[in-house]
Amino acid sequence: MTTVTGSQTRTILGQLTLTLEYPRWLIERDVDFSDCVNSGHYSEFLPACKDCRFGPGCKWLNSARSADTSDAPLPELIAALSGAIKYISERKIAGHGRHCDCETCQWLVSARTLMRSLDR
Numbered sequence: 001m002t003t004v005t006g007s008q009t010r011t012i013l014g015q016l017t018l019t020l021e022y023p024r025w026l027i028e029r030d031v032d033f034s035d036c037v038n039s040g041h042y043s044e045f046l047p048a049c050k051d052c053r054f055g056p057g058c059k060w061l062n063s064a065r066s067a068d069t070s071d072a073p074l075p076e077l078i079a080a081l082s083g084a085i086k087y088i089s090e091r092k093i094a095g096h097g098r099h100c101d102c103e104t105c106q107w108l109v110s111a112r113t114l115m116r117s118l119d120r
Contacts, residue, residue, distance in 0.1 A: 012118070016077040019114055022107045023084035024064060027057045030091075060087050078118060085111050 031054040033040035042059040043049050052058065064080040072080075089108055096105055 013074060013077065015114060016074075016081055017072075019107075019111055020064060020077065020080055020084065022103075023088055023111075024061065026088065026104070027061055027084075030054075031057045031061065033058075056087055056090075060084060078115075081111060081115060085115065 031040070033054075036052075036058075037048050038046060040058060040061070042055065042062045044059075049055055049058065060080070060083045063083065085108065088104060092104065092108075096102065
């Protein structure tokens with residue numbers, strides 16, 4: 001993947017940061033924290049978190065929340081993207097076919113392409 005110094009969106013870190021904005025928005029929208037005993041902060045030690053239907057999304061949000069993701073190390077951003085791809089692909093709405101062109105499916109294609117480019 002080509003990088004251009006000085007252009008945040010053209011660097012690998014910049015692309016990862018931008019790619020992570022959509023799943024963060026999507027998961028924050030989908031996860032209901034109104035009845036959360038831990039105020040939306042996942043803890044693997046709390047039974048309520050382990051049993052919560054939003055547990056995987058909440059866990060991902062807590063690992064991907066950062067005041068400035070542009071300062072996050074590359075391995076953390078790659079792990080966050082991998083987790084987002086897994087979370088979103090497991091929760092895709094039924095009926096999304098191979099040629100679906102919705103925003104979520106477009107994001108998955110783009111994110112998977114980015115992950116493949118990072119594996120080289």
